[in-house]
Amino acid sequence: MAYSSTDHRLDRLIYVLAKNATVVVPGTKIASEIGVSRSTVWEWIERLRRLGLRIRGHPRRGYQLAALPDILVPSLVRQQVPPQQEIGRKIIHYFCAGSTNDVALELRPDEAPHGTVILAEEQTAGRGRMGRTWHSERGSGIYSSTILRPRLSPAAAPLLTLMAGLAVHEAVGATTGLAADIRWPNDVLINGRKVSGILTEMRAELDRLHSVVLGIGINVNHRRMPAELKGIASSLALEGGKQYSRLQVLATLLRELERHYNLLVEKGGPAIIERWMARSSYAQDKPLRVRTAVAEFVATSNGLHPSGALRVRRENGQEELLFAGEVVEVKSLKG
C-alpha cells in the first residue's frame, strides 16, 4: 500500500487553528490563508476530527480548537526547533506510513538533505531490530527516521548508534524528569522496561557512508502495551503516571540529536563513549544473556571498546567484543 505525505496546506490549516487557538477562525479566512476552497476546509476539518483533533464548529462563524493538538506536523515541530539547527530543518510528515525507515531509505539526497526527519502518526509495518515488528499505535508514540549524510567512514556507524541512544536518553530524562537507563546498544529503559528503540540502517560503500537512517521509536502516551510486551516494554505515560506532549518530547529529541551528533563530529568517538559509559548501568559488571545472529550465551559487561562494541567476559574468563546483537539483564550468570 502506498501512503502519501501530508499535504502542506493541511499542515497549514492545523497551524492557523493552533496560532489562533483562543478565537473562532472563519472558514473563508482559513480557505484564503491556505489556498483551498471552503468545502475543502470543511472536508479536512472532518478528517482531522476523525484523527482525534478536537475542533469546534460554530455555525456561520468558523472553527476553533477545543484543545491544542499534539500532532507532529512540520509547522508545529519547526516552531520548537532552533532555525540554525540542521536536524529537523526539513520535516516530512505522514498521518500513516508503512515504516518511516523505508520512506527515508528510498529518498534521494536532493529530496532529503542531511538532517531530514520523516515522521508518522502511525505505522502499519513498523520495524524493530533482529527482524521484530515495532508496535506503532496511532498518535501515541513518536515514530521518526532521521537521515544523516555524515562525512565519516562506515566504521563510525556503531558510534552513531550509541550517539542516538544518548540523545533519546537525554530527551526522555529532560521532558519527563524520570530516571532513564541505556541498554547496549541503544534501548532506553525506565524502571527496567523499554520505552524507546532505535533501528539504524545505512547505505554505504566500503570506505564511505552515503547515508545513515536513525529510526527512533518512543512509546510516549500508550495507555497499555500489547500482552506479549507486558513487563518488557512500557511508555513514558505508564511509567510517569501522566500524559506527555509528544511535540515537546520530539523537539527535545531533535535538539539532543543535533548536540550529540556535533559532539561526535567535533570531539570524536571517545566523547560519546565516555558519556555513554556514565549514563548506562549496562556498561560495567552487568550479568547478561547475549544473543547474536549465531550464538546465545551469558556473560558480564566490561566497558565499551573505542569502536562502540560492548566488551563482555564469559564465565570461563574469555573476553569478547559484541559488534551486533542484543543483551538482556539476568540476575546472575547462572541465569
Ligand code: BTN
Ligand atoms: C528496536 O527494535 O528496538 C528498534 C525499534 C525502532 C522503531 C522505529 S519507529 C520509527 C522507525 N521506523 C521503523 O519502522 N522502525 C523505526
